[in-house]
Amino acid sequence: VTALTTLRDAATNMGLATRTTTGAAARLPRRRRRVSALTLFWIVVVAILILPIALFLAVAFSPALLDQGTQWFTVDAFSQALTGQLLVGVLHSLGVGLATAILSAAIGFALSWVVVRTNAPGRRLATGVVFALLLAPSYLIALGWERLLEPNGVLDVLGVPDSGLRAVIYGPVGIVLVLTMKGIPFAFLAISNAVRGLGHEFEDALRVHGGGRFAAMRLNVSMLAPAIWAALAIVFAESVSDFGVATTLANDSHFTVATYTLYTAVQAFPVNFPVASAVSWVLLVLVALALLAQGRALGGRSFRVLGGRSRPAVRRHLSPLGTAGSTALIVVVIVVGVGVPAFGAVSASLIGHLGSLGVHSLTLDNYARVISSPDLSQPLGFSAVLATITATITLAMATVCARLLSSRGDTLGGRVLDLVLLGAVALPGIVFAAGYIFAYNLPLTNTLGIHLYGTTTLLVLAYIATALPSTSRVLVGTMSQLQDSMTHASRVHGSGALRAWLTIVLPVVSRPLLSAWLLTFTATLLELPVSQLLAPAGTEPVSVGINVALGKYDFGGATAMEVLAILFALAVVAAGYALYRVAAPIGWRTIGKAR
Amino acid sequence: MNVRSRIAALGILAVAAAAALTGCSAAAQGSTSSAPASAAAKEPLTLYAAVAYDSMVSKAFTAKTGIPVKVVDDSTGPLLTKIAAEKNNPQWSLFWADGATAYASLDQQGLLAPFTPSASYDSVGQSVVPSDHSYTPTGVTLVPGLIYNSAKISAPTSYNDLLSSTFADKGGMNDPSQSGPTYPLIAGLMNQFGGEKNGVAKGEAYLTKLKANGIKVYPTNGDTLHALETGQIQYGLIQSSAALGEVLTAKTTATFKPKVVYLSKSTLLPANLAMSKSLDATQKAEAGKFIDFALSPEGQALMQKADPAGDSLFYPIVKGGTPLPGMTAFPTAYQTIDPKFWGPLQGQVTTWFDSTVK
Numbered sequence: 001v002t003a004l005t006t007l008r009d010a011a012t013n014m015g016l017a018t019r020t021t022t023g024a025a026a027r028l029p030r031r032r033r034r035v036s037a038l039t040l041f042w043i044v045v046v047a048i049l050i051l052p053i054a055l056f057l058a059v060a061f062s063p064a065l066l067d068q069g070t071q072w073f074t075v076d077a078f079s080q081a082l083t084g085q086l087l088v089g090v091l092h093s094l095g096v097g098l099a100t101a102i103l104s105a106a107i108g109f110a111l112s113w114v115v116v117r118t119n120a121p122g123r124r125l126a127t128g129v130v131f132a133l134l135l136a137p138s139y140l141i142a143l144g145w146e147r148l149l150e151p152n153g154v155l156d157v158l159g160v161p162d163s164g165l166r167a168v169i170y171g172p173v174g175i176v177l178v179l180t181m182k183g184i185p186f187a188f189l190a191i192s193n194a195v196r197g198l199g200h201e202f203e204d205a206l207r208v209h210g211g212g213r214f215a216a217m218r219l220n221v222s223m224l225a226p227a228i229w230a231a232l233a234i235v236f237a238e239s240v241s242d243f244g245v246a247t248t249l250a251n252d253s254h255f256t257v258a259t260y261t262l263y264t265a266v267q268a269f270p271v272n273f274p275v276a277s278a279v280s281w282v283l284l285v286l287v288a289l290a291l292l293a294q295g296r297a298l299g300g301r302s303f304r305v306l307g308g309r310s311r312p313a314v315r316r317h318l319s320p321l322g323t324a325g326s327t328a329l330i331v332v333v334i335v336v337g338v339g340v341p342a343f344g345a346v347s348a349s350l351i352g353h354l355g356s357l358g359v360h361s362l363t364l365d366n367y368a369r370v371i372s373s374p375d376l377s378q379p380l381g382f383s384a385v386l387a388t389i390t391a392t393i394t395l396a397m398a399t400v401c402a403r404l405l406s407s408r409g410d411t412l413g414g415r416v417l418d419l420v421l422l423g424a425v426a427l428p429g430i431v432f433a434a435g436y437i438f439a440y441n442l443p444l445t446n447t448l449g450i451h452l453y454g455t456t457t458l459l460v461l462a463y464i465a466t467a468l469p470s471t472s473r474v475l476v477g478t479m480s481q482l483q484d485s486m487t488h489a490s491r492v493h494g495s496g497a498l499r500a501w502l503t504i505v506l507p508v509v510s511r512p513l514l515s516a517w518l519l520t521f522t523a524t525l526l527e528l529p530v531s532q533l534l535a536p537a538g539t540e541p542v543s544v545g546i547n548v549a550l551g552k553y554d555f556g557g558a559t560a561m562e563v564l565a566i567l568f569a570l571a572v573v574a575a576g577y578a579l580y581r582v583a584a585p586i587g588w589r590t591i592g593k594a595r
Numbered sequence: 596m597n598v599r600s601r602i603a604a605l606g607i608l609a610v611a612a613a614a615a616l617t618g619c620s621a622a623a624q625g626s627t628s629s630a631p632a633s634a635a636a637k638e639p640l641t642l643y644a645a646v647a648y649d650s651m652v653s654k655a656f657t658a659k660t661g662i663p664v665k666v667v668d669d670s671t672g673p674l675l676t677k678i679a680a681e682k683n684n685p686q687w688s689l690f691w692a693d694g695a696t697a698y699a700s701l702d703q704q705g706l707l708a709p710f711t712p713s714a715s716y717d718s719v720g721q722s723v724v725p726s727d728h729s730y731t732p733t734g735v736t737l738v739p740g741l742i743y744n745s746a747k748i749s750a751p752t753s754y755n756d757l758l759s760s761t762f763a764d765k766g767g768m769n770d771p772s773q774s775g776p777t778y779p780l781i782a783g784l785m786n787q788f789g790g791e792k793n794g795v796a797k798g799e800a801y802l803t804k805l806k807a808n809g810i811k812v813y814p815t816n817g818d819t820l821h822a823l824e825t826g827q828i829q830y831g832l833i834q835s836s837a838a839l840g841e842v843l844t845a846k847t848t849a850t851f852k853p854k855v856v857y858l859s860k861s862t863l864l865p866a867n868l869a870m871s872k873s874l875d876a877t878q879k880a881e882a883g884k885f886i887d888f889a890l891s892p893e894g895q896a897l898m899q900k901a902d903p904a905g906d907s908l909f910y911p912i913v914k915g916g917t918p919l920p921g922m923t924a925f926p927t928a929y930q931t932i933d934p935k936f937w938g939p940l941q942g943q944v945t946t947w948f949d950s951t952v953k
Binding site for chain 2: 066438446536
């Protein structure tokens with residue numbers, strides 16, 4: 001406490017009393033417009049997020065509204081959904097979501113620190129691994145583990161006793177493990193961006209006043225709180241809405257999760273949307289609880305530490321023990337998240353007759369077939385174009401969202417946006433896409449001459465809505481750090497708002513924006529559920545192509561397509577960072593760089 | 596505030612630009628997918644399909660008639676989700692997939708328009724045509740096709756054989772909540788053991804015994820085949836086309852020689868084409884032409900050519916059709932089940948299976 005009090009004094013002396021600057025901002029004259037740009041922004045948010053979600057949620061109470069039943073008001077769907085099995089599933093999902101969020105945030109924080117602030121060997125590898133994890137669908141990671149550990153699987157064939165490990169992995173521990181691997185990219189990107197924006201002056205001040213290393217780390221953690229909470233919230237929401245693990249590892253180990261009930265409702269004949277909607281309400285309640293926790297933790301505090309006087313951080317030279325520890329961390333993430341699943345799949349293909357999934361993919365014929373056949377190569381081109389458009393628009397919108405979410409003072413707009421964004425993550429993709437069909441295939445909209453359903457435009461809008469929540473969260477940490485004083489100084493000296501933003505804010509946030517763009521691009525490239533329901537007739541996104549090939553037992557073609565798509569995405573990520581290094585002004589690159 | 600507004604304006608501009616861009620590309624795609632000159636007056640059809648031969652048949656149909664067909668090619672599950680979500684404003688013209696229960700359900704919801712094709716069916720075909728002609732069978736597969744590793748076990752001869760110690764801990768099947776053809780398989784067993792009256796109880800009793808004898812449950816055909824290849828199981832109860840495809844393509848060794856048998860009785864699983872009730876008269880006539888084309892010798896030949904190791908391994912049901920060479924002979928003992936009776940029981944049976952057998 002003494003250390004923190006001392007620090008506050010130090011910060012005040014350095015001119016970082018943010019309340020004063022905020023007060024000044026309030027007195028700046030505002031121009032009044034009839035329809036402000038912000039209003040337009042909200043209209044877009046309503047159109048692409050709130051309307052589809054609201055219509056889907058309405059089906060639980062009023063199936064007749066969208067021709068999904070005969071009743072105009074009923075709670076039948078809830079009484080059907082709220083069975084013992086769902087309640088057990090909800091409790092399981094809650095536990096899994098919490099454990100996954102905490103583990104992912106902890107590992108994401110540790111990785112960020114190692115990469116940004118230390119000279120650990122292998123730190124450059126970490127970013128690549130994070131994107132590889134982002135690209136690997138959760139069902140694929142789960143399947144890799146299963147191939148290794150299943151009865152008569154790779155380990156059994158190699159004579160390695162694995163029954164103990166099998167019992168552990170086929171259950172909640174394995175589920176948390178796989179979901180944590182999927183959560184790490186979000187946590188890492190959200191937190192590492194914020195770590196880059198955290199100058200060294202606070203730590204210096206604390207150390208000068210006698211604080212130890214532990215106190216310094218505690219101080220850093222508390223100042224990175226918005227990013228850490230963003231990571232916790234997004235990973236929690238992603239975990240409770242996950243379908244991939246629910247249908248593989250969770251299903252095979254008889255560990256019911258909430259999304260499984262939703263899955264069975266959507267897969268039934270006839271499809272039971274009212275029950276799926278009722279389960280979605282339950283998932284939303286879970287997310288609201290997560291937001292409540294976040295609000296209580298962050299409420300009313302300022303985290304604006306990134307200003308004109310931020311001092312560059314110092315890259316720490318690790319002791320042999322520290323080097324060993326950090327290397328171990330990176331190795332464990334690589335082994336658990338990428339190595340084991342890849343080993344499981346590849347070794348299965350090398351051992352005679354251990355699964356046709358890999359046997360076919362080892363011959364290069366499949367790759368030649370994918371590249372030469374337009375049926376297989378066109379989907380990749382189509383998805384790449386859509387992912388590029390999506391990533392660009394999402395980035396622009398996410399910047400606005402992150403700014404609104406990180407603005408001080410708990411505004412109603414901010415809270416609604418927070419709930420909508422996280423709610424969109426908590427609803428599984430298939431539900432979200434069905435909401436889009438409800439909203440944009442209404443006879444009324446068709447009568448009005450709006451024919452969006454079945455067009456590439458609607459698919460892109462849905463991609464944007466799917467990507468916006470996570471991209472915004474990744475930027476929240478950085479945006480919370482920005483001090484307005486720099487922009488105000490620029491305005492006082494005669495810059496227009498746009499010029500001030502481009503010359504002051506953009507350089508500071510350029511690197512986080514780049515990583516957010518790459519995150520959105522890679523996540524959109526292989527997006528499946530929304531693509532399945534909304535891709536226009538006659539077009540085929542790459543994920544649908546892979547799925548259809550798998551459905552026809554063309555494992556070779558599907559694997560080759562998936563491998564090519566992943567390599568392509570990783571090449572884009574590498575090119576993005578390389579281009580930034582070569583083309584971005586030196587000032588942009590210096591910010592957040594440790595000496 | 597101003598800065599924020601500008602940023603918001605930029606975001607909206609970007610959205611608008613992209614909407615224009617993608618709108619253009621959508622328009623471009625629309626023009627490329629339509630057929631040349633003669634198609635000008637024809638209305639395009641939208642085919643939702645989950646069969647491997649859908650694209651090949653559609654392209655040939657367009658080339659022959661000039662009627663453009665846009666294909667949405669996906670698994671049955673997502674397509675049915677799409678059809679259900681579009682219920683108040685259907686966008687599909689034709690739906691082509693395996694299994695009659697889903698079609699019976701769509702028919703009961705009043706979504707299908709009846710059609711009587713001009714082709715004549717053989718006796719097997721006639722047994723799967725619905726009395727109200729709400730959908731049109733185009734070929735049949737069987738459930739279960741029992742695939743077994745003949746290098747390790749000899750073929751069972753009846754369903755009761757599978758309950759004996761010879762087959763203990765050796766079997767696998769799919770999960771009906773994840774694999775489309777598996778509910779008809781289970782419904783078929785129920786229908787055989789106890790008819791419509793006592794089938795559910797008798798079938799549940801049989802599956803409980805099968806479970807006690809160690810049958811394992813995998814998500815879909817591919818996973819059950821994987822378990823067979825890896826020696827986790829020695830026989831699998833799956834769809835005949837998947838089983839026959841495995842026999843035709845798998846590399847046989849001294850320890851792995853897959854073969855297929857049909858036990859008495861196997862249940863017919865027809866692939867069906869149905870047209871949407873929402874079509875106008877012109878579209879209905881065009882959709883009818885499409886169905887007739889699929890049943891014509893030319894259409895049937897294309898269906899058998901498109902995916903020779905998978906969906907093409909169906910048994911033709913139009914008079915004069917012959918199955919592809921290498922397929923196990925069509926069984927003498929087969930049955931059809933009433934999809935209108937068994938379809939609505941799917942939720943109940945799947946839930947029971949989930950909690951008891953899986």
